Structure formats: C-alpha cells, structure tokens
Amino acid sequence: MLNAEVAKIFRQLAIYEDMENEFFRARAYQRGAEALEALAEDVKEIYRRGWLKALEEIPGIGGSLAEKIEEYLKTRRVHTQEQFKKKLPLNLEELYAVEGLGPKTIKLLWEQLKIKNLKDLERAARLGKIATVPHLGEKTQEKILRAITFVRQTGDRKLLGAVLPLARALEERFRRLPGVTEAVVAGSLRRRQETIGDIDLLVVTTKPKLAHETFIKMPEVIAVKAHGAGRSEVRLSLGMDADLRVVPPESFGAALQYFTGDKQHNVELRKIAIAKGLKLNEYGLFREKKLIASRTEAEVYRALGLDLIPPEVRTAAGELAAAKNHALPRLLPYGSVRGDLQIQTKWTDGVSSLEEMARAALALGREYIAITDHTRTLAMTGGLDERGLARQAKEIDALNTKVVQGKFGDKNKKFRVLKGAEVNILKDGSLDIDDAALAKLDIVAAAVHTNMKMPRPEMTRRIIKALQHPRLHILFHPTGRLINKRPPYEVDIREVIKAAKKYRVALEVNAFPDRLDLKDEHVRLAVAAGVKLVINTDAHAPEHLRYLEFGEATARRGWATRGDVLNTLPLNKLLEVFRKKTIIG
DNA sequence: GCCGTTTTCGGCCCGACTGTTTTCAGTCG
Incomplete structure (x- = not known):
C-alpha cells in the first residue's frame, strides 16, 4: 500500500509550506495526507482504474496533488519535495515528532544553528545553544530535552485494550471527587479507535481547582506539562499524555462533542454550522452571540438538523450525511454478542x-x-x-x-x-x-x-x-x-x-x-x-x-x-x- | 492547494496555554 508513503510526503510538504507562510496551501497538503490515510483502497489501484481523474475524485485531492501522486507512482519521487529539501535539508520526520517544535521553530533552528535532525537538536540543547536563539529561552530548551527523551522511549500509539481500563479508572476516580457531576473520557478512547495517542478527561464540577490539583498529583503522573484554569496536561508513567478539561455544566454537551472528535468530523460539523449561519465551538452552538444548543450532544446535533451520531462512527466517512437523512444504522449494541x-x-x-x-x-x-x-x-x-x-x-x-x-x-x-x-x-x-x-x-x-x-x-x-x-x-x-x-x-x-x-x-x-x-x-x-x-x-x-x-x-x-x-x-x-x-x- | 444550496474567486474551524516579550506568535488538540 503506497497511500502511507505518499501521505508522508504530503505531510512534509505541508510543513515546508507552513515555513513559507503559505498556510492554506499547507492545510491543503495536510488534508490530502489525511484523505490518503483514510482510504481503504490503494491509490495505485485507483490510478489504474481511472488515471488522474479517479485520483481527483478523492475528496481533498485536486489537480496538483493528483499529479504528485502520479509522479510518485511512476518515479517514487516528488520533485517539489526534493526542491524544498535542497533548500532546507531537514529530517522533518524526526524534528516534527518532537513535541513543541513546529514549522517556525524548526526553520528558526536551522537558520540560527544549522540543526537538521534529532541528533543536532539534542547536542545543541545539551550545550545550551538553543536558549541563545532569539524568541527561544531556557524553558524552551528544557522542554525540548524532555520531549527528545519522550520521543525516544515511546514512539508507538498504545493499544485501545491497554488504555481503556486506566481511562475507566480515571472516570471512576473523578466521579467520586466532591463537586463532580460528570467525568467522561472523550477523544479517540470514546470513539474506541484501535490505538490511542492520549487520554482526554472531561469533568463538570463545582470545584475546578480541586479537580486540577487531584489530576496533576495522581500517582500515575511523571510530569506536569500544563496547568491552567480550564485545562491541565500531564505525562503518565505508561508513556502517554493525559488532558483534563473542566467545563461548566451548561456547555457539557458541546464540550463532549468537541473533544470527542475526530478532527475531520468536527471540521465538517462546523462547516454545517457555518452554512446555517451558526458558529460551533466547545461552549455551544451560537447564532451571533445567542446560545442555541450546548447541554447535551444530542441537542447540538439536533440543532444542526442531524440525528445523534455514535462516537465510534465519527470519522467523516459519510456519517454526517446519513445523520441528516435519518439513515444511520442502528449499531450493534455492546453486550449483544452471546x-x-x-x-x-x-x-x-x-x-x-x-x-x-x-x-x-x-x-x-x-x-x-x-x-x-x-x-x-x-x-x-x-x-x-x-x-x-x-x-x-x-x-x-x-x-x-x-x-x-x-x-x-x-x-x-x-x-x-x-x-x-x-x-x-x-x-x-x-x-x-x-x-x-x-x-x-x-x-x-x-x-x-x-x-x-x-x-x-x-x-x-x-x-x-x-x-x-x-x-x-x-x-x-x-x-x-x-x-x-x-x-x-x-x-x-x-x-x-x-x-x-x-x-x-x-x-x-x-x-x-x-x-x-x-x-x-x-x-x-x-x-x-x-x-x-x-x-x-x-x-x-x-x-x-x-x-x-x-x-x-x-x-x-x-x-x-x-x-x-x-x-x-x-x-x-x-x-x-x-x-x-x-x-x- | 482545494472547493462550491453563499462562490469558478475568495474563502478556508476555533480557542487555550506557553514562553518570550511587553502585546503576541507558535503549537496543540
């Protein structure tokens, strides 16, 4: 399957375009990469079936990306990427995997310190050179060192089966906390995706401070990455991050929807909102400043003219159209296998x-x-x-x-x-x-x-x-x-x-x-x-x-x-x- | 670069947190 290979190149092109401040072009490459990764069929087969035209029919792939796919299928290279690489000879795969490093910082580090891969980055950080770069400082340098260690020891996403028990334990723990009325794990866990990148815990409570304090002091926590009024983020000993978000009860449904994703599903949902002259964010669905729906997920979907979509099928793969036409299947209930x-x-x-x-x-x-x-x-x-x-x-x-x-x-x-x-x-x-x-x-x-x-x-x-x-x-x-x-x-x-x-x-x-x-x-x-x-x-x-x-x-x-x-x-x-x-x- | 019951041109999802800098850019989800 070549889809993943082409997607990787598109992701790199996206980073390069971001460096050039071509944000929308970057996003187009990103979406192209996502489209390819979501594809069940091999691009090679699609191309054989209908050449460039068939490629362009993939949503997110237009003329330019289709040509690049064709070029890769024929030559195993993409000229545009090689041009960029000549100008900025960076190992983006390594550098971009370091948390906290984005296109701008990577470019800055290349210009200032000629850092082109993980090894260079680590050496510069250890020598204290990163703190001397304008716009960067001591804290950034320390963060980079910690992120390098993390990248080296984890790598793979964890299996659903390995994370779900802990996620449920967290829900239980927070539900027993004074003031808490809701504690739900959202994100890829709630969608029951086969692998999990991090744990997103959503909590409604009258005592937000207690929730955050409890969260960052859990025995599983090895480092605190962020600690704000609404959101805290920690690194867990099992090698992944966990996020806590405290939300007010009146926006629980909107927040749960928002943090459950997936990303593409949310983007499409928000477009539906925009088409109706509305705005959707984690606080609710709004017309101008007026709140229309937010308390439950069902309320939010309904206000957008959709049936409630089960988390497992929120993948931007036709579920929104089906929900609009009341044509979502009645999914297999849990516990129904005898x-x-x-x-x-x-x-x-x-x-x-x-x-x-x-x-x-x-x-x-x-x-x-x-x-x-x-x-x-x-x-x-x-x-x-x-x-x-x-x-x-x-x-x-x-x-x-x-x-x-x-x-x-x-x-x-x-x-x-x-x-x-x-x-x-x-x-x-x-x-x-x-x-x-x-x-x-x-x-x-x-x-x-x-x-x-x-x-x-x-x-x-x-x-x-x-x-x-x-x-x-x-x-x-x-x-x-x-x-x-x-x-x-x-x-x-x-x-x-x-x-x-x-x-x-x-x-x-x-x-x-x-x-x-x-x-x-x-x-x-x-x-x-x-x-x-x-x-x-x-x-x-x-x-x-x-x-x-x-x-x-x-x-x-x-x-x-x-x-x-x-x-x-x-x-x-x-x-x-x-x-x-x-x-x- | 992609896309179209707003459009073939002019939009493109949205907000929180951090760090470095004194008002905001970068990153992330």
Whole structure:
C-alpha cells in the first residue's frame, strides 16, 4: 500500500509550506495526507482504474496533488519535495515528532544553528545553544530535552485494550471527587479507535481547582506539562499524555462533542454550522452571540438538523450525511454478542484447561463457546490432528453432559460448549484436517498461520480457495495483522469479501487488542457487501474472554448492526445457519 | 492547494496555554 508513503510526503510538504507562510496551501497538503490515510483502497489501484481523474475524485485531492501522486507512482519521487529539501535539508520526520517544535521553530533552528535532525537538536540543547536563539529561552530548551527523551522511549500509539481500563479508572476516580457531576473520557478512547495517542478527561464540577490539583498529583503522573484554569496536561508513567478539561455544566454537551472528535468530523460539523449561519465551538452552538444548543450532544446535533451520531462512527466517512437523512444504522449494541467462537485451551497454545475456560465464559454471561484449538501443521502449538480432535470431542461431550445434569454452573442458565477447530490453511488453500473429521465438528474455522509472506495474487487465491471448502463456516483474523508489530498479509480484501459472500462464509472480527481483524474499514466493506460477521476474543487465557467489547467496538466503527453479526443469535439459530450452509453446500 | 444550496474567486474551524516579550506568535488538540 503506497497511500502511507505518499501521505508522508504530503505531510512534509505541508510543513515546508507552513515555513513559507503559505498556510492554506499547507492545510491543503495536510488534508490530502489525511484523505490518503483514510482510504481503504490503494491509490495505485485507483490510478489504474481511472488515471488522474479517479485520483481527483478523492475528496481533498485536486489537480496538483493528483499529479504528485502520479509522479510518485511512476518515479517514487516528488520533485517539489526534493526542491524544498535542497533548500532546507531537514529530517522533518524526526524534528516534527518532537513535541513543541513546529514549522517556525524548526526553520528558526536551522537558520540560527544549522540543526537538521534529532541528533543536532539534542547536542545543541545539551550545550545550551538553543536558549541563545532569539524568541527561544531556557524553558524552551528544557522542554525540548524532555520531549527528545519522550520521543525516544515511546514512539508507538498504545493499544485501545491497554488504555481503556486506566481511562475507566480515571472516570471512576473523578466521579467520586466532591463537586463532580460528570467525568467522561472523550477523544479517540470514546470513539474506541484501535490505538490511542492520549487520554482526554472531561469533568463538570463545582470545584475546578480541586479537580486540577487531584489530576496533576495522581500517582500515575511523571510530569506536569500544563496547568491552567480550564485545562491541565500531564505525562503518565505508561508513556502517554493525559488532558483534563473542566467545563461548566451548561456547555457539557458541546464540550463532549468537541473533544470527542475526530478532527475531520468536527471540521465538517462546523462547516454545517457555518452554512446555517451558526458558529460551533466547545461552549455551544451560537447564532451571533445567542446560545442555541450546548447541554447535551444530542441537542447540538439536533440543532444542526442531524440525528445523534455514535462516537465510534465519527470519522467523516459519510456519517454526517446519513445523520441528516435519518439513515444511520442502528449499531450493534455492546453486550449483544452471546457466544465466543474462538477459544484456545491447554490442548494447544492456551494456558487453561477446557473446563476452566468454560467456567470463566459462563461467569461472564456467555451462552455458548466454541473450543477452537489449532490443528496439526501448526507444530509449534502442538496442533491437533484428527485423532486429537476426536479425543477432545469426548472431553467436550462430558462437559456438556455435566451442564445438562446441572453439575456445571447455574442449572437454570443455558450453556453449551461447541466443538470447533482453527484449521490451518495450507499454502495451496487446502485445509490440514480431513473432511470426515471436519464433519464431526459443530464449527469449522480456518486461518492462515504459515507462509504469510506470499505475493498478493497468490495469497488472495489461497484464501479464496479455502473459502470454497463446503465445510468452512468462519475465516478467522482475515488479514493476519498485529497492530504495531506485523503488517497484514498481502491480500486483496475486497476479493476475499466477495468470495465470503459467494460461499457463505462468515468473516471474523477478532477482538484481541493487538489484532482487531477485520479492522473497522474492512468491517464496513463486508457489511456493505452483505457478508456475515462473527466477533470472537481468540482467548488463550480466562482474562482474555473480556476482550469481546473491543471486537464489538470495531464492528460498530464499521457500521455493523446486530443483524450482521451471527453470534448475537441464540445457539439454536446460530447452529441452524451453519448447518444450512453445510447441507446446501 | 482545494472547493462550491453563499462562490469558478475568495474563502478556508476555533480557542487555550506557553514562553518570550511587553502585546503576541507558535503549537496543540
């Protein structure tokens, strides 16, 4: 995917244009970069489909940017960027990542001290040279040194699953504080984005000073970055920043909307306000000086002629138009997945026994689970062969008998353990377990675990071949990515979605925090194509069973409804769907 | 440089905090 590469160049051009005081041109490059990053399709494909014209149809890309994309596709270079680089030979990627450094300061440091990269910057700061530059001083120099340290030790954004528990703890902590009536985490956390850059906590209180004092003295705080009357900002020991904003109760809705974002959604929302002769900011929606709406988010959206848009889909990807036409889908409610269909046990690479996993799932209110240990060719996990699956089936039968006899959990509660497997898709697209053994399972799922570096056409063919298998019900983690660790397989996801529809195979939304695979955009493509989804945790330990909500969040971000997700069904209905597919073929 | 139920020219989201400088530019979200 070249989108990210071109986007990076556009971001650099934006910085260079800012240095030249060409602010609007800079913004155009920025928006172009954002447009490319948000694109699910490869620009290379778009270009092949309709040349320059197709590129220009991307919102935010006009003639000039389209030509630069074309130039990059053909030569892997962009002349304009090279011109700038000749004039100002800076490592912008490094310098711009240093917090507090923007285009103007970077340019100033180049002109005054010939600083062109992070190393130069650090040396100059240590020697005390930065404090001697006009308009800069001691404090700026110290700030830069701290920011360099931060840049070196963090880097990646944190996983949603790693941050949400702390965010919830903060909400709880502040809700218990005297004077506080609201404490909500906004930002990318509230939108349940897959990775999180910082924590934005929004508080309504009669004692703002107490809230700010409490905030900057939290045990997790390692440094205070800002401390004002309305806003404080701290650095947390887990390697990210947190923001506290205290707002008055009458503007809570407007503030929550504003700080939830995302940025592009807010920009578009504000344009809608302007078109109606109104002004929207974090204090409310105004006509001239007159306040029109501010107390709740719903009130603000309604006053703009829109239905309330759930935070997860505020991505400037059609949700505003849908809200205007009352055409937003009713997103999958949290907690509506009834059963978890991917669970590993001690039989292979899980850490707990089958029974322990079952008990934990039951305790969380699941109505059914599928045990899906790995199969034979995955030697490193001790994958099960046909005989192993048969032995495991006996253990599952025994467990289900105990449930029926009321000897397992609450006998009034329904619970069932299904026989499944995470079958390995071999290099040629065949499955590594024979048909007779697959026929004995309640649920057959398959996934790619080996030969992950195949060229795109071959990998696509391989997965589609697997989808054609008459006994296959689910494709697990369809793209194989591990967030911040491993890129997805080279695979044409659109073709996979088409094939999943044709052969009636469900696609998994794997809820494990570093997978979230399918990802939100792909969920949306699948939903639009009418492909059914399944949300599973991929639990390898009892505590992983709680991850379901991250999968539900990802499905919501992809506009999925209850009807799109098979494991929201009661067990008998779910099995009926799977059986039908097998009988008809 | 992009874009159009205000416009093919003239707009482009908006406010808080910081630091350095004495009234505001730069950065950030």
